[in-house]
Amino acid sequence: MIFKEESFTLKGHEILLRSAREEDAQILIDGLKEVCGETEYLLAYPDEIALTVEDEIGFIRKNNEAEKMGLLLAFVDGDYAGNTSVRVPGRRKFGHRGDIGIAIKLKYTEIGLGTEMLKRLLDKMREAGFDQAELDVFAANSRARHVYEKLGFREVGRIPNAIKTDDGMYSDEIHMVCPLNNAEYWDLYDADRKLTGYRHKRGDKFGEGQYYVCCEIWVMNSEGKLLTTKRHPDKKAGNQWEFGGGGTLAGETTSQSAVRELAEETGIQAAESELKLLGTYANKNYFQDIFLLKRDADLKDIRLQPEETVDVKWSGDADIQKMIESGEFVYSVGKRYNLFKDKLEALK
Secondary structure: OOOOOEEEEEOOEEEEEEEOOHHHHHHHHHHHHHHHHHOOOOOOOHHHOOOOHHHHHHHHHHHHHOOOOEEEEEEEOOEEEEEEEEEOOOOHHHOOEEEEEEEEOHHHOOOOHHHHHHHHHHHHHHHOOOOEEEEEEEOOOHHHHHHHHHOOOEEEEEEEEEEEOOOOOEEEEEEEEEEOOOOOEEEEEOOOOOEEEEEEEOOOOOOOOOEEEEEEEEEEOOOOOEEEEEEOOOOOOOOOEEOEEEEOOOOOOHHHHHHHHHHHHHOOOOOHHHOEEEEEEEOOOEEEEEEEEEOOOOHHHOOOOOOOEEEEEEEOHHHHHHHHHHOOEOHHHHHHHHHHOHHHHOOO
């Protein structure tokens, strides 16, 4: 994987980013020893670095020749500053995943160099067909974690006490993942709503006995009216009214997805503890949990999600029934409303 050579200015410094060359072997070894001596947040101590120039040349060649390996070097004002790299962690079944490493000299960590390097690496990974980028970080390295989160990484797990430094201090190791395509992935369940351990990419066909979970959120004000939004005309059932909701992403609970969808579609911020489960609607390939949130939101404060919704209003039961009868309400949403609306009476 070869990176396009690029020069730019960053906080008053002249930056050069490029792929590694065989003549860089010694500076890479020396740079790694220097960085390992500056921070506890890398996986080795300087005296553990036993690479030879021949080893490093072989590593550089392998990265430059491989389709899914890459080594990007950074120079600041002519001085070698560090590198970031990606490799595939195994066989074909793991070929969609890229394992990232990064090491930067301490004096260059305050200028945003790591962010710029990782942006280029993630873009190159997308071009190469990776579905996701992964990395491991010490839990104590809060500054690095902040950079990764800003670039789209999120924590998916951790190993307690994975690291023990020479001074006897322990640290958890956090595994972080950044999706590189725009696909949504859902956890798959069986007919008893038990996790199968597999995931489904939105848009793909479901197999026999495969289910996902999703949510719907009914926001009710003190007058007993429900917040209804109008679908974007380019969507399926466009220009029809409905309640908010959507698919629950892999790793989420339906209540977590309800909070997220509500914020994305309307700008309303809510806590999971404020949601009440009205019931679950089961269909051919999904279980849909229907939640109620009591909130007197002002319509002028509603922030509609571009390309998703185009209008919003408060609707009482008579209004909703009229829209259902006239075909202005999404059919499946209206069906669920009439199944569960009686549960609202006790909550008004």
